[in-house]
Amino acid sequence: MRWMVMLMVWFGAHNAVAAPHEGLEARLQTGDIVLHTSRSSQSQAIQKATQSPLSHVGMVEVTEQGAWVVEAVQPVQRIRFSKWKARGAKGGILVLRPRELSDAQRQQAVAAAKAHLGKPYDWLFxxxxxxxxxxxxxxxAYAQGAGLEYGKMERLDSLRVKGLEQQLRExxxxxxxxxxxxxxxxxxxxxxxxxxxxxDFPSVR
Known part of the structure; x- marks a missing residue:
């Protein structure tokens, strides 16, 4: 009887620790790329220029304490994934994972991103x-840590900047x-x- 009580206590403690990392957070891996619709002052302009609801992106780091996101805001910081997700409009999120990269390469990319912690946000891009x-x-971070450059470089005038003249001049x-x-x-x-x-953005991909 005593061993059953001890077993129940162990399971209760284990579940209490594991509970915060269930669901989507439990599926995350270090190096995942997460995107959402930012509530920042420039978010609407970014959405209009790119014709996409996705206006902010960061990188995941999974630790024993849970998942974190390394992101460039003011300044570059590391924030708990749950807080990062809640900060997006309606909690919507897109999680992407690099194909055919080793755990070591993804960890190296995150380490490269963390090397910029504390730097100011670049308002001039x-x-x-x-x-x-x-x-x-x-x-x-991925170029330095894994030798891959995700996304493509685009000229500002190739984006849909018509109607954003005032924001650009400011x-x-x-x-x-x-x-x-x-x-x-x-x-x-x-x-x-x-x-x-x-x-949470089926029209994006």
Whole structure:
């Protein structure tokens, strides 16, 4: 009888620890790429320019304490996955996983992303390493950690920026750099080398 009580206590304690990591979080792996619709002030402009609801992207790191997301905001930070997910509009999320990469390569990519922790957000979407924007961080981390560049570089004037002239002038001044090359969350989401693990955006993939 005593062993049954001990067994029940053990199972209860085990379930209490495991419960927060059930569902989607339990399916995540280090190196997964997560995207959602940001509530930031620039989110609507990004959505319009890219014709996509996906305006923010980060990278997952799974630890014994649960899942985290490394993201470029102000500043580049590491945040619990549950808080990151809740921060997106309506809690919607897209989870992508690199195909045919080893665990070591995915871990190296996350380590490369974490090397930028604390850096300021790049409001001008430049390509230097002094500051980072979200999709730049993901593309560079995988390039440095695994030798793969997800998404594609696009000129600013190739995006749907008509109607966004005021926002662009507020950011860049009178001379908007239309030849600026950048990578967008939508471009990363469209990369066929990434498989869908979970999606609340059926029209995206």
């Amino acid at each position: 430049g390509w230097g390493d002094d500051a980072m924007y979200c999709s730049e961080l993901v593309r560079k 950011r860049y001044g009178k001379r908007v750099p239309l030849d600026l090359e950048l990578v967008t969350p939508a471009s990363i989401a469209a990369d066929v080398r990434l498989e869908v693990v979970h999606s």
